[in-house]
Amino acid sequence: MPGSRHKILSHVFSGFSEKMGRTKVLDIGPQAETPLKRCLTTFDITLLGIGHMVGAGIYVLIGTVAKEIAGPAIILSFMLAGAASMLAALCYAEFGTRIPKAGSAYVYTYVSVGEFWAFVIGWNIILEHMIGAASVARAWSGFFDSMFDNVIRNTTVSMLGELHETLLGKYPDVFAFFICLIHACILGVGVKTSSYMNSFLTLVNLSVIVVIIGAGYYYGNSDNWSSYGGFMPFKIKGVIMGAATCFYAYVGFDSIATSGEEAKDPAYSIPVATIIAMSVVCTGYVLVSGALTFLVPYWSIHPDAAFPAAFAGLDLHWIKYLVSVGALCGMTTTLLGSLYSLPRCIYAMADDGLIFKFLAKVNKKTQVPLINLAISAFMCALIALLFDLEKLVEFMSIGTLLAYTIVSASVVILRYQPTNRGLVRDSSSLLEIPTSQADSFEMDMGGRLKPSYKCIDWIFGDLEAGTAVCMAMACFTNSTIILCVYIQYWFNIDNINWVDIVVITLLAIDLVGCIILIEAHEQNSTELPFMVPHVPLIPALSIVCNIVLMTNLNLLTWIRFLIWMVIGILIYFLYGIHHSKENDVTSYSVLLSSSEAGKTWGAINKSKQKRQKTEDDRKPIIDNEELPENGYYH
Incomplete structure (x- = not known):
């Protein structure tokens, strides 16, 4: 009986965790439907x-x-x-x-x-x-x-x-x-x-x-x-x-x-x-x-x-x-x-x-x-x-x-996510992807390590593309919070000791390391009419400025804020998580027929095989023979 209860609770909390982390998928465009x-x-x-x-x-x-x-x-x-x-x-x-x-x-x-x-x-x-x-x-x-x-x-x-x-x-x-x-x-x-x-x-x-x-x-x-x-x-x-x-x-x-x-x-x-x-x-x-x-x-x-x-x-x-x-x-x-x-x-x-x-x-x-x-x-x-x-x-x-x-x-x-990830709601649109589009979708390097940083690939193992960047961003934000709180409440510029130097140095190294780690990955190939320049530096500076200002607000403001958040979290867990429209999207995805799924991934796999054949035909020469001018056989 205790084992069954444990399994039920594990299933419930696992489902909650997945629902809290699910991302919204949109059918968007410049003139998307709207009331x-x-x-x-x-x-x-x-x-x-x-x-x-x-x-x-x-x-x-x-x-x-x-x-x-x-x-x-x-x-x-x-x-x-x-x-x-x-x-x-x-x-x-x-x-x-x-x-x-x-x-x-x-x-x-x-x-x-x-x-x-x-x-x-x-x-x-x-x-x-x-x-x-x-x-x-x-x-x-x-x-x-x-x-x-x-x-x-x-x-x-x-x-x-x-x-x-x-x-x-x-x-x-x-x-x-x-x-x-x-x-x-x-x-x-x-x-x-x-x-x-x-x-x-x-x-x-x-x-x-x-x-x-x-x-x-x-x-x-x-x-x-x-x-x-x-x-x-x-x-x-x-x-x-x-x-x-x-x-x-x-x-x-x-x-x-x-x-x-x-x-x-x-x-x-x-x-x-x-x-x-x-x-x-x-x-x-x-x-x-x-x-x-x-x-x-x-x-x-x-x-x-x-x-x-x-x-x-x-x-x-x-x-x-x-x-x-x-x-x-x-x-x-x-x-x-x-x-x-x-x-x-x-x-x-x-x-x-x-x-x-x-x-x-x-x-x-x-x-x-x-x-x-x-x-x-x-x-x-x-x-x-x-x-x-x-x-x-x-x-x-x-x-x-x-x-x-x-x-x-x-x-x-x-x-630093693969192109178009999380932006298209209707999975039927994937069924209609032409071979050239499926090919570019597969070739997108968003979230993957740059060739010059392949020496640290062993650190990340088999992580999905973009996951390492998410982890680095979370680490950067948390380290910034700790640094700002420490400086605000414990650091005294008139009485600096070795503990202050060690703590601030370690946190500063961590912040710089997170930015370097993010920079070591490829951005996706999405082109937009306006894009923030110098990513990830400018968003990182924005995060630092915002957290510095937050730590300068008084304690009573934070207490009122926490009360407001408790009310909101109750509404989310008692109502929002159960009535979310993304529940319907998840159900729709599960109900896709195997034949439709087969057609979808069949198209993508066919594209992948075609590209692999092309790459094999253009395989570089590694023996002692003389290389052609461009380094590949045709």
């Missing part, structure tokens, strides 16, 4: 990304970080956060070209790493966009209220009282609640209509930012960068902590990847829009943050309304009101971007069966997942009603950084 409407141009998608990023980050976040964390060195914080974001954005751009589907990092991870990690990433993207929308709604409300001397806040407190719980905001922001719902109604009309509104407001916001930059440097004073503690009053630690918070300002670029099923030409639009949007936004944040700290001393900045207060203090009231208009336009586009991306991610997960399938229903008239939009907007509104902006921003960054880390690793994993 969503393909209507967005490159211009629309670029402004969607810019609008999503340039909002509360400029008008609210800059003031808080400059005053309390980094001082004038907030410029360096934005540069560091922008560089880390650009590395991740390049990885997103390649995936957006490779897999033009809604769902962004969730789909990318599902294709390359496996179902469980895809769910983890999708669950975190839901958190990212919910918190993003709620925080911007809260900022929108606070900024608008400050223009009228906090009349809305005072009225709300007098009628409903204050919230005295530590984890909640100071008062229930009813105005922010309704702001979320109004923006959701705008998106419910249709994606093209809302994109017109987004494009107009984004262009207005960019015009205002140009005025802010010009006026800030014209009326500013260089003494504000040299006195009061100097340019870096909080030292290098303040710069890094500021970068971890400023990272929030760049998270909107993944809305570009989310538009994959609504872009007219995703293979071209997504990489172009990503690079343009990131370049514009990073330049804008650096110049604007510099203008603010150049205009007024960092310690006198008003964190809730930094620019209006700064210009009002210099009697430049016309700029104050112009900034207020730009701020409301910017925060509107950011809120639209979050509420646009959130339902698409939920739709992608529901369509795959990992969360409740009714959330995948798309309205035939508007071609928008309306039920999904209504529920997600209500949840965002509820969070905006109860939680404070500062707590929301920290909570959002951790899930975003985790998503960026896994997407960067996934780029490397897919580059």
Whole structure:
């Protein structure tokens, strides 16, 4: 009896392990079938990304970080956060070209790493966009209220009282609640209509930012960068902590990847829009943050309304009101971007069966997942009603950084897999592979050792192509985590001992060794309109930057994150793993008739035999005879 129980448990856990690791297979192409409407141009998608990023980050976040964390060195914080974001954005751009589907990092991870990690990433993207929308709604409300001397806040407190719980905001922001719902109604009309509104407001916001930059440097004073503690009053630690918070300002670029099923030409639009949007936004944040700290001393900045207060203090009231208009336009586009991306991610997960399938229903008239939009907007509104902006921003960054880390690793994993592995759903398509295509499929060297590294082939034995790269990538990521945690909590630069030197040296050697090991393998022959340059170096740098920023988040943020993850994992194991669409794919594969399978592999084997015969005919001469000019008999 105990032996039977052991066998049953082994079978159950073995099945769970296989299901958690299964990858998504897709029938993809530039114009793949989708219930969503393909209507967005490159211009629309670029402004969607810019609008999503340039909002509360400029008008609210800059003031808080400059005053309390980094001082004038907030410029360096934005540069560091922008560089880390650009590395991740390049990885997103390649995936957006490779897999033009809604769902962004969730789909990318599902294709390359496996179902469980895809769910983890999708669950975190839901958190990212919910918190993003709620925080911007809260900022929108606070900024608008400050223009009228906090009349809305005072009225709300007098009628409903204050919230005295530590984890909640100071008062229930009813105005922010309704702001979320109004923006959701705008998106419910249709994606093209809302994109017109987004494009107009984004262009207005960019015009205002140009005025802010010009006026800030014209009326500013260089003494504000040299006195009061100097340019870096909080030292290098303040710069890094500021970068971890400023990272929030760049998270909107993944809305570009989310538009994959609504872009007219995703293979071209997504990489172009990503690079343009990131370049514009990073330049804008650096110049604007510099203008603010150049205009007024960092310690006198008003964190809730930094620019209006700064210009009002210099009697430049016309700029104050112009900034207020730009701020409301910017925060509107950011809120639209979050509420646009959130339902698409939920739709992608529901369509795959990992969360409740009714959330995948798309309205035939508007071609928008309306039920999904209504529920997600209500949840965002509820969070905006109860939680404070500062707590929301920290909570959002951790899930975003985790998503960026896994997407960067996934780029490397897919580059070193055999061509087309995991991308074609219908196995009947394999039955129709012409001999030439089957031949090239077999000849692909993706994931195999380069000829110059054959001396280390014995290390890997009979591992499947690409497996060694996956193992090296996992080792690189884990070593980076250990190194960053060690430096953050145990390393003291003023008191370095031999243990520090040994630990850091060993981890550094391990990191370099993993990169060399990956580089020793062949990349596959897939050609894409956009590909990340210098793989695996750039994705590896992205992983390092993301983990460095994650380790600089406080402990309470990690505790909240773990609670959110426990809820998600329960949903996955109680519902998602059993209702996944990949269950049907697996069943279909098992039911393939032996005759069909025989035809499939017969075609490939015939191709293989034909190629072998050709190679035998061109066998090199190894005796003492004179070689022909090209070294082969014909």
